[in-house]
Amino acid sequence: MNAxxxxxxxxxxxxxxxxxxxxxxxxIADRLRALGFVCETIESGPADFRVTNLWARLGTGQQPxxxxxGHTDVVPTGPLDxxxxxxxxxxxxxxxxxxxxxxxxxxxxxxxxxxxxxxxxSNPQPPIDIAFLLTSDEEGPANDGTVIVCDALRQRGERxxxxxxxxxxxxxxxxxxxxxxxxxxxxxxxxxxxxxxHIAYPQLAKNPIHMVAPxxxxxxxxxxxxxxxxxxxxxxxxxxxxGGTGASNVIPGTVVIDFNFRFSTxxxxxxxxxxxxxILQRHxxxxxxDHDLTWTIGGRPxxxxxxxxxxxxxxxxxxxxxxETQLSTTGGTSDGRFIAQICPQVIELGPPxxxxxxxxxxxxxxxxxxxxxxxxxxLHNLAQQQACAG
Numbered sequence: 001m002n003a004x005x006x007x008x009x010x011x012x013x014x015x016x017x018x019x020x021x022x023x024x025x026x027x028i029a030d031r032l033r034a035l036g037f038v039c040e041t042i043e044s045g046p047a048d049f050r051v052t053n054l055w056a057r058l059g060t061g062q063q064p065x066x067x068x069x070g071h072t073d074v075v076p077t078g079p080l081d082x083x084x085x086x087x088x089x090x091x092x093x094x095x096x097x098x099x100x101x102x103x104x105x106x107x108x109x110x111x112x113x114x115x116x117x118x119x120x121x122s123n124p125q126p127p128i129d130i131a132f133l134l135t136s137d138e139e140g141p142a143n144d145g146t147v148i149v150c151d152a153l154r155q156r157g158e159r160x161x162x163x164x165x166x167x168x169x170x171x172x173x174x175x176x177x178x179x180x181x182x183x184x185x186x187x188x189x190x191x192x193x194x195x196x197x198h199i200a201y202p203q204l205a206k207n208p209i210h211m212v213a214p215x216x217x218x219x220x221x222x223x224x225x226x227x228x229x230x231x232x233x234x235x236x237x238x239x240x241x242x243g244g245t246g247a248s249n250v251i252p253g254t255v256v257i258d259f260n261f262r263f264s265t266x267x268x269x270x271x272x273x274x275x276x277x278x279i280l281q282r283h284x285x286x287x288x289x290d291h292d293l294t295w296t297i298g299g300r301p302x303x304x305x306x307x308x309x310x311x312x313x314x315x316x317x318x319x320x321x322x323x324e325t326q327l328s329t330t331g332g333t334s335d336g337r338f339i340a341q342i343c344p345q346v347i348e349l350g351p352p353x354x355x356x357x358x359x360x361x362x363x364x365x366x367x368x369x370x371x372x373x374x375x376x377x378x379l380h381n382l383a384q385q386q387a388c389a390g
Contacts, residue, residue, distance in 0.1 A: 003117070004372045005097070005365065007031075007110035009090035012099035016072050018140035019045065021052040024072035024109075025134055031113055032056045032132060035120045042152065044137075045144035051137040053149050057158075058120070059129030065159050066382055067131045068112040068375075069146070069339055070166040071138030074101040075357050082359045096362040103363045104356040107371065108166025109134070115375035119383075127386040130379070131160070138335050146335040150342050160343035162309040162382065164375070165336045168353035169328070174367040175317040175374055179348035180310055181230055181303035181329040182336055186261045186269050187239075188276065191292045192285065196245075196253035205251040209243050211290065212255060215283040219259075219276065224267055230303055231264030231329050234272070265301045299337030302346060303329065308385065309345040316377035321370055349374070 014022040029039040039056040052072075059065065077087045077100050085091035087100040097107075116130060137145030153160065169179050192212045197205025216238070224234035236259060243255030261272055273295060277287065285291050304310060310327070317325045340346045351371055355361045 002369060004110050004114045004368050007113060008097065008102070008107045008368060009099075011072070011106035011110060012090045012097075012101050013088060015088045016074055016101070016136060017076055018073040019049050019051045019137050019144070021072050021136035024106075025052055025054040025136070028109065028113055028132070028134065029054055029056060031117065032058075035117060037130075037132070042149055044148045049140075049144070051135065051144035051148075053136070053145060054132060054134040055149055055153070056132040057129060058131070061129060061159055063127060063129045064161040064382070064386055065129040065131055066379065067133055067160050067163040067339070067343065068116070068166070069133040069163055069335060070105050070109050070112070071135050071145070071335065072106075072109065073136040073139050074104070074106075075139045078359055084360050087361070092365070095366065096364050097368070098360055098362040100361055102355075102361050103168045103351055103353060104361070105166045105168060105350055107363050107368055108168070108350040111368065111372035111375050112166060115372050115379065119376050119379040123383060126379075126383045128379075128383050129159075133339070135335065142335065147338045150338045154342050160339070161345065163336070163339050163343045163346040164309075164313070164378065165334055165339070165346065165348040166350045167334050167336075167348040168350040168356055169348050170350065170352040170367075171354075172352065173321070173323065174351050174371045175321045175323045175325055175349070177326045177328050178313060178317075179329060179331065179334075179336070180305075180327045181265075182299070182301060182331070182333055183231060183262045183264060183329060184269065184301035184337075185298035185333050186263065186272065187296045187298065188259050188261075189294045190257045190259070192255050192257070193290055193292075194251070194253055194255075197251045199249045199251050202251065207251045208255040209252065211285065212257065215280050215285060216257070218279050218283070222275070222279070224261070224272065224275070225264060226266065227264050228266055230327070231266070231301070234261060234263040234267045236261055263301060265303055269295075269297050269300065299333045302337060302340035304345045304347055307345065308382070309347055312378050312381040312385070313347055313349060313374075315381055316374045320373045320377050
């Protein structure tokens with residue numbers, strides 16, 4: 001058994017369901033300290049949702065820095081009797097490693113650590129700094145995880161130049177797709193206020209569903225932007241509508257509508273918010289009098305154009321696997337949205353994602369070692385570039 005597979009299994013065996021870390025970061029920190037990393041644990045959150053974060057750096061902070069980022073927490077297992085084997089007992093079947101977190105994202109974490117061990121062994125004084133940013137609050141609300149560490153690093157003025165997040169980005173084979181950006185996400189909660197009454201006497205009531213229906217139609221038909229070369233057009237979708245008392249003869253007094261924007265770099269949260277308000281007003285819905293509207297910005301979009309990091313990753317994938325990787329910004333959000341606020345170049349690269357969050361989550365054993373080799377080659381490529389520049 002190779003070192004990457006062995007460490008992956010050790011991590012899977014720890015039931016680190018959000019926000020628990022169950023010693024995953026301590027295990028990783030011990031191996032990093034052996035390489036000379038200075039490791040710092042940053043805890044955050046209330047007592048009943050305590051989050052563990054790890055910040056580790058090899059180097060003085062004066063050289064360009066590559067950050068390996070990821071999360072040690074996993075989603076809940078679902079019904080245990082639906083699994084083919086215990087989700088926290090690493091199991092092999094048909095050339096696949098099964099266990100919660102196998103794909104999302106303990107394989108990536110193990111590959112990062114072993115790649116660094118191998119790289120440092122042959123480059124004891126590399127011309128780049130190497131850092132790790134790990135959290136146990138990525139699958140949860142993400143209020144006390146990476147965002148907390150990024151705030152601390154910003155206040156210290158720590159230098160971050162490149163970041164690779166180990167999210168499972170591949171489709172068929174490790175390396176066939178990387179994420180060089182992600183869309184932003186912003187949710188709104190719209191409460192439209194009417195007057196409750198008997199359905200047989202509509203003149204004595206005011207139906208909030210009827211009030212908002214024309215505005216909803218326009219919102220659904222609006223083209224928010226056309227996207228760009230890297231992002232699809234911004235989308236607006238209703239996720240929930242709640243109105244009525246449950247009785248068929250009562251006009252409701254309010255209707256609550258939850259909706260979400262997934263937006264490209266062609267739009268801003270402020271601009272989208274104003275356009276929604278304008279549409280509501282155009283249909284006679286005045287803020288305060290007729291409706292209340294609250295917003296939650298889950299993350300702003302980020303984009304890393306082809307350049308130093310993307311080129312180093314593309315080259316590494318080509319060298320190690322022969323694959324011409326595809327750049328993509330599809331999918332949901334990741335902690336890259338926080339890191340991109342303090343690091344100019346952020347990409348995501350990990351194993352295939354077909355089974356993430358599913359029963360019998362697994363990764364093909366044949367995908368594990370190539371991922372470690374790609375990570376190690378990225379370190380080599382960036383170090384070589386810096387040595388030549390110096």
